[in-house]
Structure formats: C-alpha cells, structure tokens
Amino acid sequence: MDGELKKGTLLTSENGNKYMVDSLLGEGGQGAVYDVVMEGKHVALKWYHKDKATSDQRKILDNLIEKGAPDEHFLWPEDLVIAENGKRFGYIMPIRPKEYKNPVALMKGMINPSFLTLCKVAYNVTLEYQKLHKLGYCYSDISFGNLFFDPKTGDVLICDNDNVSVNGLYASQVLGTPRFMAPEIVIGQAKPSRNTDLYSLAVLIFYMFIVNHPLEGAQEASIKCMDIHAMRLIYGENPIFIFDPDNKTNRPVPGYQDNANIYWDIFPQNVKDLFTISFTTGLKDPRQRVTENTWLEIFANMITGIIRCPSCKHEIFYDTSKEELGVAHTCWHCSATAKVPVKMVIGRKVIVLNKDSKIYAKHTIGNSDMTTITGEVSINPNNPSMWGIKNLTQDNWTYIQEDGSQILVPPQRSALIKANAKIDFGVEIAEFK
Amino acid sequence: MANEEMEMEFERPGAALANRPLHFFWLVDCSGSMFGEKIATVNNAIQSCIKPMQDAAENNPNAHLFIRTLKFATGANWVSSNPIPVEQFVWDDLAAGGVTDMGKAFELLAAQLTIPPMSDRALPPVIVLLSDGQPTDNYKKNLDKLLHLPWGKKAVRIAISIGKDVDDDVLLEFTGNREYVLQANNAEDLTKMIKWASTVASVVSAPGSQEPISQQADDTSMAGDNNTGGAYDMGNIPQPSAGVVW
Incomplete structure (x- = not known):
C-alpha cells in the first residue's frame, strides 16, 4: 500500500513525543496500525490512508485526545502524530494485550468461552458503551471489529475509538458496518446516533449469544447471491426478526441456520424478550430500542443465574418465567432436571x-x-x-x-x-x- | 478456594457461524508478450497478496474465501483443479509463452460458474483478469456466455490492463464498468493494482466500515448498472502513474 511506514521511522507527535515504528500490526479500510515505541514503551499507532486523513477526522481526534478516555477499557486516542509534509497523520493509543480475542474468534469456533464468560462480556461491553453515551458521545460503528475480550474473565476492551463523535453532531467518517447498521442507516434515512448504537449493540450481543444474525432466517436462506442489493433488503428494506412472535415468515432454516434454534432455547425468557423488542418494535422505531440499563439488569442476573446440571455439570440458565410457570429446568446437554437452588x-x-x-x-x-x-x-x-x-x-x-x-x-x-x-x-x- | 467446576471447560453447543463461499479467480494472460519482467512482476505481486488475503479472511466470519488461478496463452488451463481455501492457497509461478486465447479462458471459467459446481448460495464471485494484449481467438461468444450466467452476471469483474498494447474495449466488455479497468503502465503500477484487486474479496464479502458517499475522495459516478460490483463502495481504486511505459 502506498506510504507504508518503514521499521525505524521516527515520528513526532503534537505533544513533542518521539515514536519509532517497530512493526505493522494490521491494516483496515481507514488505515494501518503499527506497533511503535516511545521511551522503551510499546504503544499502537493508527496511521490513516491518504484519503482518510481528512481535516474532519483530525478535528474529531483533537477533541477525543483533549477529553481523554472514559475509562481504561477504551483504547482511546492519546496523542496525534503528523507526517513531516503535514498531509498524513495518525494517533497513538494503548496496545492491546494478546490474550484479548475478537468476537470473530467466537463466531468461527476458535475459542469456546463459557456462557458465564459471555454474559460477563455482554455486561461489560454494554456498560462501556453506556459510559460513552452518558458523556454525550455515540460510537457509530459497533461491530465485531472493535470489541476485544478476555475469554477467561470476560473483561473487555473497546478499540477504534476514532469514530466516536458527539451524538447529534454527525461528523464521523463512517456509517457503520454492514449487518450491524440500523435499518434506517442502511436505507439512507439516518446517520449514526446513540439510538443506532443501541441497535448495533443488540446485534453484537445476539451474535455472541446465538451465533446467528437476528435477521438471517428464511429470507437470507432463499437468496442465492448475497450481494449488496440482497444485503440492503435483509438489513434495511425488509428486516424481519427470525423469532418475531407475530411474523413467522423468517424463521431459521434447519440444516443451514441451526445455531439459532439451538441457542435460542437455552437462554432465559427475559433476555429473549429484550431481543424481541430490539428486533421488532425497535427495528422500526429507534426510540423504542432497549436501553443499556435494561440490558444490564438482565445480564447481571444471567451472570448470577447459572445453575450447574446435577448430572453433566453443564451450565443451565435460571429462568424466572419457568419457575413461575412451574416448568422444570432441564439440561440442554443431557436432559437431566436441575433443581433451582x-x-x-x-x-x-x-x-x-x-x-x-x-x-x-x-x-x-x-x-x-x-x-x-x-x-x-x-x-x-x-x-x-x-x-x-x-x-x-x-x-x-x-x-x-x-x-x-x-x-x-x-x-x-x-x-x-x-x-x-x-x-x-x-x-x-x-x-x- | 480452588473450584474444579469453574476451571473445567464445558463446551457450548452449536457450530461456527454459517458462512457463504466466495470464489476468487485470477485470470492471467501468459502469452509470449508477458515474458520476462511482466510475468515476474505478476508472480511476485500475487504471491505477496496471499498473506494479507488470509489475514482479512481470518477476520471475516461471514465468508469462506476460495481462490483459483486460470492461465491462458495457447489454450487455457486451471492451475489447480479445485477451488483452494485461502488458508491453504500457495502461488505457483507462471511462465509465459504462446498466443492469447482469452476466449478459451472465458469458456473454462463459465463452466466453473455454472451450478454445479457453483453452490446455490454464495457471495458474489470476484474475477480479476490480467492481460497485456488482444485476444487471438474468437473470444466474443464465450464472453457472452459467461456474462449471461447468473453467477457470471453477479460476479465483480476487474481487469488489469498491462502496458499500452491492450485492447481495452475487450477488457471493458468483460468488466462492464470503465472504473474496473485498471491501467498498469509499469511494474510498480502493476503491483499496486494487483494488491488492490486482492482486497476486493473482503469489500464484497464483509464490507468494512462504510463511509458516507459525500466524503469519498473520488466521487466519480459508477457506470455499468449490469455489474453488481458497481454498487460497492470500493474506495481507493488506484490510479496509474504517469511515466515509463513498457
């Protein structure tokens, strides 16, 4: 790619810090990320592609650097580095520890965290985005790529914070990531906002729990060529929740979308109710999306609501509605009945x-x-x-x-x-x- | 208090996320005029794209990328008989010599874009054609056939025109979109174009963060409505450098 930074290149930041380029960590649509060293300490540098190094982007970064990170779970811009000719720039952020994994690893079955860990991830990521929203920001691009978590502890890190902007003052360079963008953005009627973040967050958590997209059912299965027009239909023009109680036309297709049916039955009714609101009324009306506090209450109870199967020790979610209806908690793995402690x-x-x-x-x-x-x-x-x-x-x-x-x-x-x-x-x- | 149950691993049920295949084709002109620096540049450039393609694929749970190479000179041949998953793909250096039977290449490609062997559900295929000359066979019938296949029509078709002797009209017929005919005037351009083309697979399968149209650096309108590729925001289509011509 043009203008790649070579190992050993010395860059000076706005604050006068000197960073030496060590190695390329990865490349994305907006730029490349390098491991750089300052006074013996390794940090990350996101270096924008020429056409992405816009004055708008720089304004966003200046503001984010001045305000500082909401907390240590954000790999937040800390310093601005400018090329000598003044045309390219990038920002410094903390480097991500290797043990943190991306939800993609979960989707591909490369890691196998417990349900307990996944609930902790859901809780923590929701809490972090809530912090951002409380400060008046919106993230604009919640998706697989910008969340990392520790598969053992459920601790989370939010990266790619350079698109964070003040809610209502749309200035970000992104519209979001396909499959995560709210329908109103897909059809070109809205720009990223706090409410579209809430949609993307619900998609992200649904993916992590159910390992299927909430709108990918019979409609997706019926499409041969998944091109940009088909994606616009499924995620924008005619989105239908696969478990919509009033519209059964888009149920998961057995043999193709099996995960959806397998996982959906395992989760407690109260979280399924929140997904249903998110992808039925919340699909059409951004104001009616599930807010963070509501999610947090349910995720917290899921973290403390896991029963061990008396027979095979697998995790079973305690479900208030089952107890109220007098329905037994049966193990999804061995079908044994578990007594609620x-x-x-x-x-x-x-x-x-x-x-x-x-x-x-x-x-x-x-x-x-x-x-x-x-x-x-x-x-x-x-x-x-x-x-x-x-x-x-x-x-x-x-x-x-x-x-x-x-x-x-x-x-x-x-x-x-x-x-x-x-x-x-x-x-x-x-x-x- | 150590707790054995907390430390034991219990598998969750279910499988990996369902994904769709994405077939990526390198169609390489290996005629005599490609001999020497050109084919060497192509070999080097495509080989150096493999790792970035593998990395991008690793971050994409929605697609399973398969790569195949079709070479044409006097006649046309698949380099491997089957689609190779990107994680196993290696580049076999191609040698140049012979005429430019591009039509033969279109014929072989069309056979592979028919269902079967193509699956019912897939992502749009990506076809990258590299050529430095004009077809020496009667390519028209086979190109027509290719462009009338459902998967041929849906394919994102890119052509890299190497040097000044190319019949760009043929390449335009193939891509259906002038923007997707990339001009490579020298080795540096060629490497740049090949590298860019190799990233199209990820744009098509898991388009990354999308930018508002108004902020794109080059807001040239996309021609060629019959080409699915025309609707994608490819961003960053590389421009040829002025200067040395082969």
Whole structure:
C-alpha cells in the first residue's frame, strides 16, 4: 500500500513525543496500525490512508485526545502524530494485550468461552458503551471489529475509538458496518446516533449469544447471491426478526441456520424478550430500542443465574418465567432436571446460590460493578450441609433471622443461607428465597 | 478456594457461524508478450497478496474465501483443479509463452460458474483478469456466455490492463464498468493494482466500515448498472502513474 511506514521511522507527535515504528500490526479500510515505541514503551499507532486523513477526522481526534478516555477499557486516542509534509497523520493509543480475542474468534469456533464468560462480556461491553453515551458521545460503528475480550474473565476492551463523535453532531467518517447498521442507516434515512448504537449493540450481543444474525432466517436462506442489493433488503428494506412472535415468515432454516434454534432455547425468557423488542418494535422505531440499563439488569442476573446440571455439570440458565410457570429446568446437554437452588434477591437482582456463586459490589453497594467480588458461598467446615455467604468486604454486615433477631457478620465471616432470612449490606438488603 | 467446576471447560453447543463461499479467480494472460519482467512482476505481486488475503479472511466470519488461478496463452488451463481455501492457497509461478486465447479462458471459467459446481448460495464471485494484449481467438461468444450466467452476471469483474498494447474495449466488455479497468503502465503500477484487486474479496464479502458517499475522495459516478460490483463502495481504486511505459 502506498506510504507504508518503514521499521525505524521516527515520528513526532503534537505533544513533542518521539515514536519509532517497530512493526505493522494490521491494516483496515481507514488505515494501518503499527506497533511503535516511545521511551522503551510499546504503544499502537493508527496511521490513516491518504484519503482518510481528512481535516474532519483530525478535528474529531483533537477533541477525543483533549477529553481523554472514559475509562481504561477504551483504547482511546492519546496523542496525534503528523507526517513531516503535514498531509498524513495518525494517533497513538494503548496496545492491546494478546490474550484479548475478537468476537470473530467466537463466531468461527476458535475459542469456546463459557456462557458465564459471555454474559460477563455482554455486561461489560454494554456498560462501556453506556459510559460513552452518558458523556454525550455515540460510537457509530459497533461491530465485531472493535470489541476485544478476555475469554477467561470476560473483561473487555473497546478499540477504534476514532469514530466516536458527539451524538447529534454527525461528523464521523463512517456509517457503520454492514449487518450491524440500523435499518434506517442502511436505507439512507439516518446517520449514526446513540439510538443506532443501541441497535448495533443488540446485534453484537445476539451474535455472541446465538451465533446467528437476528435477521438471517428464511429470507437470507432463499437468496442465492448475497450481494449488496440482497444485503440492503435483509438489513434495511425488509428486516424481519427470525423469532418475531407475530411474523413467522423468517424463521431459521434447519440444516443451514441451526445455531439459532439451538441457542435460542437455552437462554432465559427475559433476555429473549429484550431481543424481541430490539428486533421488532425497535427495528422500526429507534426510540423504542432497549436501553443499556435494561440490558444490564438482565445480564447481571444471567451472570448470577447459572445453575450447574446435577448430572453433566453443564451450565443451565435460571429462568424466572419457568419457575413461575412451574416448568422444570432441564439440561440442554443431557436432559437431566436441575433443581433451582436457594436464591438471594435484592430488589430485581437475583443470585442463584450454587457452591461456587459470587456476589459483587453491584449487589452489596448498589453500583454497576460486576467485577469486584464482595461475597461468596462458603461451606461450614464443621457441617458441610450448612452453606453460608462469606463477607469479603471490609465492612460489617447484619444478618436478620426470620424472627427479626439480628447478628453481626464481620469481614471474613459467613452468614447461613436460609429461606426468609436477610442480610443487610448497609446499602442494600438481600433476602434468601 | 480452588473450584474444579469453574476451571473445567464445558463446551457450548452449536457450530461456527454459517458462512457463504466466495470464489476468487485470477485470470492471467501468459502469452509470449508477458515474458520476462511482466510475468515476474505478476508472480511476485500475487504471491505477496496471499498473506494479507488470509489475514482479512481470518477476520471475516461471514465468508469462506476460495481462490483459483486460470492461465491462458495457447489454450487455457486451471492451475489447480479445485477451488483452494485461502488458508491453504500457495502461488505457483507462471511462465509465459504462446498466443492469447482469452476466449478459451472465458469458456473454462463459465463452466466453473455454472451450478454445479457453483453452490446455490454464495457471495458474489470476484474475477480479476490480467492481460497485456488482444485476444487471438474468437473470444466474443464465450464472453457472452459467461456474462449471461447468473453467477457470471453477479460476479465483480476487474481487469488489469498491462502496458499500452491492450485492447481495452475487450477488457471493458468483460468488466462492464470503465472504473474496473485498471491501467498498469509499469511494474510498480502493476503491483499496486494487483494488491488492490486482492482486497476486493473482503469489500464484497464483509464490507468494512462504510463511509458516507459525500466524503469519498473520488466521487466519480459508477457506470455499468449490469455489474453488481458497481454498487460497492470500493474506495481507493488506484490510479496509474504517469511515466515509463513498457
């Protein structure tokens, strides 16, 4: 490609930092990404193609660099590097650790994270995009390419932040990525916005959970040549959710779109309801798309709602609606029936208490932190049939027995899991059910 | 507390994401006039495109890219009898010598773009024709046949015109779109054009982030409505350099 940067090239940034080009990491439509070194530290440089190095792009970058990253999960532009002739430029961002994988690896079956991890990824990525939206930005191009996650922990990194722009002041160079763009963008009636981000986010999460596009059913299967016109039809002009309860014309085709049917049945009803809203009413009306808080509440309950099959130990999602209807939880893998363990309920937050269950800061202090573990199930060493919740915080908890009597639960001590008993965490009160 | 269940791996059910094949064809003129620097440049340029094509394919879960090479001189031959998955594709250097039986190449290609061997569901095929001369056979009938096949019609067809002796009208007939006839005046151009053509597979299968039309550097209108390729935002179509002519 023209103007490739050679190893050893020295570039100076606006802030006067000197970066030496080490190696090419990858190339994309907008530019190439290099590993560059400054004072012994490796960082990444995105170097724009000549025709993409526009003054608009530079304005966006200047603003993003000035504002700074919403948090450390964004590989955010940190410094602007300009070529000596002033015509080309690029930006510096943190380098991505190798253990982080792209959803493409998941789609291709090259990694096999647990459902628990996928729920953590869904939670974390939604939380990050929410942070961006809270600052008044929209991302404009949520898709496979810009999310990376740790398949072991579910930690996420958001990259390609150079298209982030102020919501409502469309200035970005992108319209989005096909299959992820909201229908109103595909048919040319809208530009990227916070509401189109919400659509793309729903597509991304649907892909990760169901391993099928939400609109690729019989209609897609009936098309021989998937060219740009066919894509416009499926994703723009005539989008139909494959599980639309009122329109059964676009169901997945057995033998071709099997993943959709396999996975859909595994997930709990409340998340399926959110997908249904996203891809029925939300498909047509951008204002009615599912917002981050609604997703987060459901994903948090999925993280704490996994039951182990008593027979084969595979993960089964606890499903409130099944319990309410008196339907058994059967294992998708071996068909064994799983008994629902005692649950801890805090308002709308539900934690199913298995012997390896954790509770997080979100539960005990009511923030959105589903990473910091604040408590876990512990087994009484003197009586293995007695399970408790161990206090992993620095604060005292109060255990409230059914008769109202109260017992102090200091750090590192455990309180017995017993139906109708409660734990007062200080901010939130949990009840065992 | 170590927990064996947390550390054990439990497979999720299901398979990889369903994808569609994308057939990519290199049609290379190996006639005598390609002898020497031209064919050497082609060999080097296509070989150096393989790794980037593999990398792009690796990032694309919606397509499975297959590559084949068809050479024509006196007669035409497939270099490999079957489509090769991009991850296994290697380039066999081509030698030049003979006349320019381009029509024969169109005939062999048409046979491969028929269903079967083409599958029912696929992404638009991409055909890249490289030539430095004029057909010496009666190409018209076979080109017509190719362009009337459903998959021939849908294919994104690109021609790289090497040097000044080419009959660009033939190449235009083949592409159906003047923008897709790329002029390579020297080795550097040729390498640049081949590299660009090799990226068309990813534009067609998993178009990357799309830019608003108004911001494209070259907002030339796309001619050739009969060509699917005309609707794609190819961006960045390389321009020939002025100067040395072979």
